[in-house]
Amino acid sequence: MADDPRAPRPSTDEETAPLLQNVSHPDDNHDPQERQPTFIERVAAVVQEPLSPLTKILLVATLLFLLLSSIFIGLFAGAQHKLNSGKGGSTTTVIVTATATTTARATATTTAVATTTVAIPAPAPTTPPEEPVCLSPSCINLASSVLSSLDETQDPCENFYDFASQSSHDIVDTRAHPIPSDKGSFGNFEALAQQNRRLLQQILSEDASARFAATSASDYDQQILKKLRGLYRSCMAEDELNEIGEKPLREMAQKIRDLFRGKTTVVDSLENEEDKERARLTATVAYLHSRAIDALFSYDIDGDVGNDPNLMTLWISQPELGLPSKEYYEEESIVDLYQTVLERLLLTLDEDEEESQAQAIEASKLVVHEERLRVWPPWPWPPWGDDDNGHEEPLNQTERARKYSKEVVTFEKKIANASLDLDVLFQDPIATYNPVSFKNVSEQLPQFDFSTYFSAFAPRSFPSTIVLTSTTYLSSLSSILNETDTATLEAYFITRAGLSYASYLGLDTEAWKATRSLEEVLRGIKKGAVGDRAEYCVARVESAMGFAAGRYFVNETFGGESKEKATKVITGIIEAFKESLQHLDWMDEKSAKAAAEKADAIRVKVGFPVSPDTLNPRSIANYYSRVKVHEDTFFDNMLSARVADEIRRWLKLGKQRDPEEWEMYPSMVNAYFNPPANEIVFPAGILQPPFFSQDWPGYMSYGSFGQIAAHELTHAFDSAGRLYNQQGKLEQWWTNKTSEGFNERQKCIVEQYSNYTIDDGKGGKIHVNGNLTSGENIGDSGIILAYRAWKAQYDSGVENGIEFLLPGLNYTRDQLFFISFARAWAQNIKPESAVARVRTDPHSPNRYRVEGTVSNLPEFAKAFKCSPHAKLNPPQEKRCMFW
Known part of the structure; x- marks a missing residue:
């Protein structure tokens, strides 16, 4: 073996000589020259x-x-x-x-x-x-x-990262198997989600009735399965979807036009023109929001973290954009493509030519009239002029679509510039908590009738206080609306609907093809590549009725001692965290005590929710009672599910938080920490190999699932989570000295990750946003807590037979702990998807989630006997260590 000081060292008791040798005995009297038998x-x-x-x-x-x-x-x-x-x-x-x-x-x-x-x-x-x-x-x-x-x-x-995760055959082989042509990335998370969906596909198939009869005997189960299978069947009916074409989306677009043009009795009853405009805008936005389509602004119903974290309050924030982030609006090639996609949508969803011509004439008259009012003396003069001077010749459909697609891009760009940067939106809960009165909100956006808007959603829980994530966004939006003509706004609303719902149409439709062309470029998907339809349809059923599908998923996958063993890992990590608090030089005794109390107060949820109750079919049936699934189009079924979701959200307003409610459904391959609720949640979907198995040895369980549990726990004390106390209230509960010590370490990790780069696929490099990812990077640092928790239970684990060795692995348990951690992050990703992730995702690229994390851990360097000069064994003073 080469004497490489960075190489792992073999153990000292390794046998290096033959077991049997010819040995002379001193009492032997044989003549050495005497011939011996061959x-x-x-x-x-x-x-x-x-x-x-x-x-x-x-x-x-x-x-x-x-x-x-x-x-x-x-x-x-x-x-x-x-x-x-x-x-x-x-x-x-x-x-x-x-x-x-x-x-x-x-x-x-x-x-x-x-x-x-x-x-x-x-x-x-x-x-x-x-x-x-x-x-x-x-x-x-x-x-x-x-x-x-x-x-x-x-x-x-x-x-x-390359050593431990670059040929993972357990689910995904990142070297031998390329990324599926219809995906922008593929790794163990995506592969496990795909595996879970294959099981759900069996449940949703009509011929699976006999296999799942034990969990579908009740009348309520029959109701649930009828909806699930009806939704799945309508999605799989590709021929019918193509035959229907864009009709459902056209009808939605026409509804938007009717609302925005004031074709309602409410608008007709108003005398003041300004009131009519306000009513038209309000009705249109309310319609879109009721169908889960962001337009002008977005909203959420969550706890009032500055007052009562369990009192569900209305939050208003910036909307989603047509492009993933601000940066894309500065890329000419992307903007040109996006404008073309919007143009195709407007052409496809345009009304009849004759009616649209008349509307164009009216719109152009209104624009000229408004322009005359802005200048003095009015021009042209005289202001009434001849009919020929009042407006330009109306544009045909193609010209109109091209004109307003460009105007929509300009409008969205203004909204993007008025929006908060994502690092502030995701990482600064103090800056994004701005409670104001209803009057304040109305004054910031006078073009919008918030009273009517709230009454449409929550007539019995009218909010007196509203939380704004930005103190300036609504005022900026008001200025933007003043600069935008009505025809552009109408086009904006229609394209918002098209981008949100075109994916539910048949693959032969122009609207589907248009939106798909944009997705292909943004994610690096092969042009024209379409994945397995069944996988897509199962994913849509999950998104629409995830708790219902989760009932049958849990029955099939989450038995035995899975919940108990996963919970034991989590509670062990909480104890390790509390122990580590006693040895932090940057945290004083008072803050450490408060942190331990918060850790003890965290609600741990594992497997599946009880609200709705996964094990109770009546509870599930009632939860989805508003979802109407018939033999209609897939579009209508998904619309019904999304409307039901929005109704459920608004029904929470003004009520106390349901402590048993989940934000993720059981089959999801994910986990989360919810600061206002002070809870960590682990769905059954992620409690599967390669992240968890109740039959694994301790060092593998703590290295894989333990890192996930530690990550979510650490979020309670990261750059954002640390600002919430044990009741989930936003306040300063650490001493100033402790906060200063934390801030020094946060600055260290921001600088560390800001130095990492990815290839943009065009010969350039893009830096990771250390500010945007700081909270998740601190969460990843929690792997050391999983390591200590494993060590703390090691002796009892040996006694209980859960620290057994695996055959053929010439690695120490410590090494296998870190290997188990790293191999979970195996992933291939296309440059386009990598760029989108760096710009929008608060998580760092997978390579740096592994190597950036272990480089801060002396325990890793010790386990692999790394040289002091090795890249992942920096000097102690250059490590960013929190715990």
């Missing part, structure tokens, strides 16, 4: 001897043993071949003796001893001490997946 002669003599019964038995036993040994060695031939085929570096041939003992998992205990010669490339793993090895099928599968995920040509102290 090996062939000795064998011949033995063969000629008659065999005793005992000898025959021993020979048969020996043959059986050799056969079993051959089978065992064959199981790992592929893995050993990989170890022998590393690129570059010197290799050392060693003799490894492994004593393998199956545990009770395999229902019987057998012991096998095998001696074999293997070639280990540098950098080599540290060989663990000889201990019993688990040989159950689950252990063999887990060991195989770990081995196949490793790229041992990489030095873990230099490129740990």
Whole structure:
């Protein structure tokens, strides 16, 4: 083995010599010159001897043993071949003796001893001490997946992400298997979601009724399954969708025109023209918001974190944009494409030519009239003029679509410039908490009738106080509206609907193709590539009725001791966090005590919710009672589900928070921390391999699921979470000294991650936004808490048999802990998707979530015996350490 100081060191008890040798005995009197019988002669003599019964038995036993040994060695031939085929570096041939003992998992205990010669490339793993090895099928599968995920040509102290996660065969092989052509990225998170959806697909299939009869016997289950399967079936009916075409979206677009042009009795009853305009704008926005379409502004119903975190209050914020972030509006090629997409939508959703011509004439007259009022003396003069001077010739449909698509892009760009940067929106809860009175909101946006708007959604819970995420956005929006003509606003509203709902149309429709062309460029998807329709439809059913689908998912996947074992990992990490508080030099005693109290107060939710109650079909049926699913179009069914979601949101206004409510459904591959509720939530969907299994050894469980649990716990004390006390209230509950110490470390991690870059796919580099990602990076630093929690329970784990070794893995448990952490983040991502992620996602790219995290941990460098000069073993003073 090369003497590379960065390479992992083999353990000192590794055997390096043959077990048997020819040894001279001092009492031997044989003449050394005397001829000894040759090996062939000795064998011949033995063969000629008659065999005793005992000898025959021993020979048969020996043959059986050799056969079993051959089978065992064959199981790992592929893995050993990989170890022998590393690129570059010197290799050392060693003799490894492994004593393998199956545990009770395999229902019987057998012991096998095998001696074999293997070639280990540098950098080599540290060989663990000889201990019993688990040989159950689950252990063999887990060991195989770990081995196949490793790229041992990489030095873990230099490129740990590539070393641990760049050939993950357990779910996704990032080297051998390219990203699916219809996706912008693919990794273990995406692959597990795909795996979960395959199970849901079986549940949604009509021929699966017999298999799931045990969980669908009640009348309520029949109601739930009828809706789920009806929604799925309507999505799968591609021929019918293409035959229907754009009709459902056209009808929505016409409804928007009617509202915005005042074709309602309410508007007609108003005498003042200004009141009519306000009523038209309000009615249009309310209609769009009721269908979950952001327009002009967005809203949410959440706790009043500055007063009573459990009192559900109205929040108003900036809207989503047609492009993912502000930066895209500065890229000419993207803007040109986006403008073309909007033009195609406007052409497709335009009204009849004759009616649109008349509307264009009226719109142009209004524009001229408004322009005359802005200048003095009026021009042209005289202001009444001839009819020919009152307006330009109306544009045809194509010209009009091109004109207003450009105007919509300009309008959206103004909104983008008036919006908060995402790092402020995501990371500064103090700056984004601005409670104001209803009167204040109305004064900031006088063109909008908030009284009518609120009455349409919440007539019984009219909000007296509203929380604004920005103190300036509504005022800026008011100025923007004054600069924008009505025809542009109408086009904006129609394109907002088109971008939101075109994906529910048939694939042959122009609206679907237009929006898809934009998605292809923004995510790097192969042009014209369409994925599996069933996978898409299951995902849409999940988004529409996730708690209903989750009921059957949980019944199939989340049994045994999964909930108890996952909860034990979480509570162990909470205890490790509280212990670490006593040793932080930047946190004083008062703040540490308060932090421990907050940790104790965190609500831990695992698996599935009880509101709605996953195990109670009546609760689920009632929750989705407003979702109407018939044999109508998929578009109408999804519209019904989204409207029901918005009604449920508004019904919370003015009420106390439901402490049992979840923001994610059970099959989701995700987890979250909710600051106002002070809760951490782990759906059953993520409690599956490669993140969790109740049969895994402790070091694997804490390295994989433990990192997720620690990440969410640490969010309670990150750059934003630390500003909420244990009741979820936004206030200063740390001392000034402790806050200053935290801020120093936050600055360190912002600078660290701001130095990381990604390739933009065009020969350039884009830096990670350290401010935007600081909260998630601090959350990732919580892996050290999972490590300490694992160490704290190690002795009892050994006694309880959960720290067993896996076959064929010549790594220490500490090394496997970090390998388990890193391999979960295996991912391939296209440059376009990587750019979109850096600009919009508060999480860092996966490579830096691994390497940026472990470079701050001395425990990692110690586990892999990294050189002081290794990239991932910086000097202590350059590490950003929180816990």
